Amino acid sequence: MSDKDWAKELAKIDKQLESISDDALLPAKPVPANAPPAAKAAATAEATAVQSRTTTLGVMLRLVLAIALGVGMLFWPYESRCGLGLAAYLAAVAAVSVSGVWSAVWSWRHRAGRAHVLSLLIVLWGLVLAGMEVLPRVGYAKVTPGQTAVWSCS
Numbered sequence: 001m002s003d004k005d006w007a008k009e010l011a012k013i014d015k016q017l018e019s020i021s022d023d024a025l026l027p028a029k030p031v032p033a034n035a036p037p038a039a040k041a042a043a044t045a046e047a048t049a050v051q052s053r054t055t056t057l058g059v060m061l062r063l064v065l066a067i068a069l070g071v072g073m074l075f076w077p078y079e080s081r082c083g084l085g086l087a088a089y090l091a092a093v094a095a096v097s098v099s100g101v102w103s104a105v106w107s108w109r110h111r112a113g114r115a116h117v118l119s120l121l122i123v124l125w126g127l128v129l130a131g132m133e134v135l136p137r138v139g140y141a142k143v144t145p146g147q148t149a150v151w152s153c154s
């Protein structure tokens with residue numbers, strides 16, 4: 001096939017996909033082939049409603065959990081300048097980033113645009129928090145006056 005033939009074929013496929021609603025593309029419960037059209041339509045509508053409810057709930061629960069974790073890091077109650085306190089803080093920051101990625105993947109799969117953007121912002125927030133602690137200790141960033149950048153307490 002030449003390039004022009006492929007372009008025509010792809011244009012025909014695009015036209016067919018545009019003529020079908022998104023609901024018709026979703027997999028529905030198996031309905032017998034000899035069922036009346038009303039039963040087929042009802043099964044498709046039911047599957048769509050159930051899927052949209054669970055999708056929205058799952059996306060929002062994951063997003064709320066990730067946001068709560070990210071906001072909670074602002075109120076970290078323990079010493080996190082060196083030693084085990086720093087290790088615990090960095091583990092919690094890693095949990096923030098992982099929860100953001102978890103929420104981002106879920107929201108991407110379920111086509112929730114706003115939730116996906118918020119999830120990516122949570123990942124960024126986790127990276128910023130980690131960078132604020134790690135970069136001065138590896139010599140990349142300046143140490144704030146009056147503060148020490150060491151990994152272990154002496």
